[in-house]
Amino acid sequence: MRILLVEDETSIANFIREGLEEEGFAIDVANNGKTGLQMAIDNLAEYDVVLLDWMLPGLNGIEICRAIRKESKEIPVIFLTAKDTTDDAVFGLEAGANDYIRKPFAFEELLARIRVLMRNKQGEGSVFRCGTIELNVESHRVTKKGKTVELTQKEFSLLEFLMRNKGKVSRRTRIIEKVWDIHFDYDNSVIDVYINFLRKKLDEPGSTSFIETIRGVGYRINDEE
Amino acid sequence: MRILLVEDETSIANFIREGLEEEGFAIDVANNGKTGLQMAIDNLAEYDVVLLDWMLPGLNGIEICRAIRKESKEIPVIFLTAKDTTDDAVFGLEAGANDYIRKPFAFEELLARIRVLMRNKQGEGSVFRCGTIELNVESHRVTKKGKTVELTQKEFSLLEFLMRNKGKVSRRTRIIEKVWDIHFDYDNSVIDVYINFLRKKLDEPGSTSFIETIRGVGYRINDEE
DNA sequence: ACCATCCTTAAAATTGCCTTAAAACCGGCG
DNA sequence: CGCCGGTTTTAAGGCAATTTTAAGGATGGT
Numbered sequence: 001m002r003i004l005l006v007e008d009e010t011s012i013a014n015f016i017r018e019g020l021e022e023e024g025f026a027i028d029v030a031n032n033g034k035t036g037l038q039m040a041i042d043n044l045a046e047y048d049v050v051l052l053d054w055m056l057p058g059l060n061g062i063e064i065c066r067a068i069r070k071e072s073k074e075i076p077v078i079f080l081t082a083k084d085t086t087d088d089a090v091f092g093l094e095a096g097a098n099d100y101i102r103k104p105f106a107f108e109e110l111l112a113r114i115r116v117l118m119r120n121k122q123g124e125g126s127v128f129r130c131g132t133i134e135l136n137v138e139s140h141r142v143t144k145k146g147k148t149v150e151l152t153q154k155e156f157s158l159l160e161f162l163m164r165n166k167g168k169v170s171r172r173t174r175i176i177e178k179v180w181d182i183h184f185d186y187d188n189s190v191i192d193v194y195i196n197f198l199r200k201k202l203d204e205p206g207s208t209s210f211i212e213t214i215r216g217v218g219y220r221i222n223d224e225e
Numbered sequence: 226m227r228i229l230l231v232e233d234e235t236s237i238a239n240f241i242r243e244g245l246e247e248e249g250f251a252i253d254v255a256n257n258g259k260t261g262l263q264m265a266i267d268n269l270a271e272y273d274v275v276l277l278d279w280m281l282p283g284l285n286g287i288e289i290c291r292a293i294r295k296e297s298k299e300i301p302v303i304f305l306t307a308k309d310t311t312d313d314a315v316f317g318l319e320a321g322a323n324d325y326i327r328k329p330f331a332f333e334e335l336l337a338r339i340r341v342l343m344r345n346k347q348g349e350g351s352v353f354r355c356g357t358i359e360l361n362v363e364s365h366r367v368t369k370k371g372k373t374v375e376l377t378q379k380e381f382s383l384l385e386f387l388m389r390n391k392g393k394v395s396r397r398t399r400i401i402e403k404v405w406d407i408h409f410d411y412d413n414s415v416i417d418v419y420i421n422f423l424r425k426k427l428d429e430p431g432s433t434s435f436i437e438t439i440r441g442v443g444y445r446i447n448d449e450e
Numbered sequence: 451a452c453c454a455t456c457c458t459t460a461a462a463a464t465t466g467c468c469t470t471a472a473a474a475c476c477g478g479c480g
Numbered sequence: 481c482g483c484c485g486g487t488t489t490t491a492a493g494g495c496a497a498t499t500t501t502a503a504g505g506a507t508g509g510t
Contacts, residue, residue, distance in 0.1 A: 129323070131321070154488065168365075188489095189466095192469085193488085194488090213467070216377075217378055223298065377498055378498080379498075380498095413500095415501085418499085421458065438455095
């Protein structure tokens with residue numbers, strides 16, 4: 001899950017980035033409005049959420065938001081505003097934002113709002129299922145036959161990505177980009193290792209894996225099993 | 226959108242059928258396990274969703290589900306179960322169901338789950354078709370009469386190329402260039418071999434191949450088979 | 451009939467994934 | 481600070497599926 005953060009104050013930007021990275025998101029930071037807009041437009045399809053500071057040097061958040069909305073009405077946008085009046089929030093929402101949050105904010109709140117938007121995005125409750133395996137994004141928990149299975153952060157991210165693309169192939173390069181935030185590395189065996197971890201923890205021993213490997217392409221979790 | 230409902234209690238069956246018909250689905254009802262299985266197997270490719278009652282006279286839901294899964298891993302199956310423990314749900318999921326719902330259920334909920342599964346299924350991915358053969362680029366999967374056929378990467382690429390040019394001739398040199406990324410090699414018999422692979426895996430034995438060879442030029446997949 | 455072209459098969463070469471183990475990293479704690 | 485446990489990354493050998501090569505047989509056009 002990839003998030004674009006547009007924020008000029010580096011201290012705040014770092015705080016947010018670190019917090020979100022701990023939660024398993026991949027974050028790109030733009031520290032001024034112009035590059036922020038650039039990054040947003042260039043890779044619209046890449047981002048799952050955009051966090052926009054209200055006051056920015058160069059180009060302010062509202063204009064960026066409008067510009068983004070002109071390109072896509074899908075991507076959730078959350079405003080970060082220091083101002084205190086609700087009027088500003090209204091401006092933000094009118095510009096097409098999905099939500100706003102006032103600085104200073106509790107990190108948990110930001111997290112909660114991000115999760116809500118991501119859930120809305122796909123419409124259904126944020127639990128994915130494959131056979132007896134269930135992954136709950138909200139509670140960050142995975143169960144198999146009702147019993148919870150402990151997964152590390154990366155394992156969880158990988159499984160989540162595969163689950164979100166259930167039925168489709170997840171190409172190796174896309175996985176590396178989305179889960180590890182590594183670009184231009186077309187031969188990275190980290191994936192293999194983590195696929196192996198997941199299989200060890202979740203497969204029914206002695207039967208074919210719930211993660212199918214498509215040689216030369218990537219992996220796929222099927223609807224069945 | 227066509228749905229198969231396997232349910233022995235006619236009152237429930239009618240309730241569900243009417244509800245779904247109002248929503249614009251086409252429903253076929255089987256009121257016992259045996260005919261349910263029969264209908265499922267006969268017209269696998271026809272149905273978009275299968276609703277399976279848990280307790281059925283003759284053949285129970287689990288067995289039907291297994292049998293369906295043996296034929297196709299594509300079709301979404303939802304269990305209707307009266308039982309209350311999660312264990313039963315687990316059984317259903319183990320048999321290959323995609324989701325389960327407990328009776329009595331709110332009709333809205335059933336509807337929501339059906340919609341989720343249907344959305345997952347089609348995913349608006351570009352699919353190419355030729356007769357009973359379907360190629361889905363997103364899921365990187367090829368099916369024939371609803372049953373998936375395993376193709377390697379090169380086989381898939383070649384078929385995709387031919388499909389994209391359905392009705393037109395794909396010249397050998399163009400195929401070599403696009404699929405193998407080889408240039409200036411006008412005598413490469415790799416194509417022959419791979420055409421052969423595709424035919425073996427996808428042709429109806431005993432009739433003319435769905436890939437027509439145009440001697441001295443290349444190959445062509447025709448619009449109708 | 452003959453030649454070019456394509457089909458078929460089998461074996462050789464290659465690739466890419468799996469697995470394992472060990473190294474690097476990281477946060478907490480004495 | 482240095483150590484410890486857990487997590488993540490790197491590395492490498494083995495192995496099996498895939499891809500390519502090669503060669504003899506079949507076929508069709510002229």
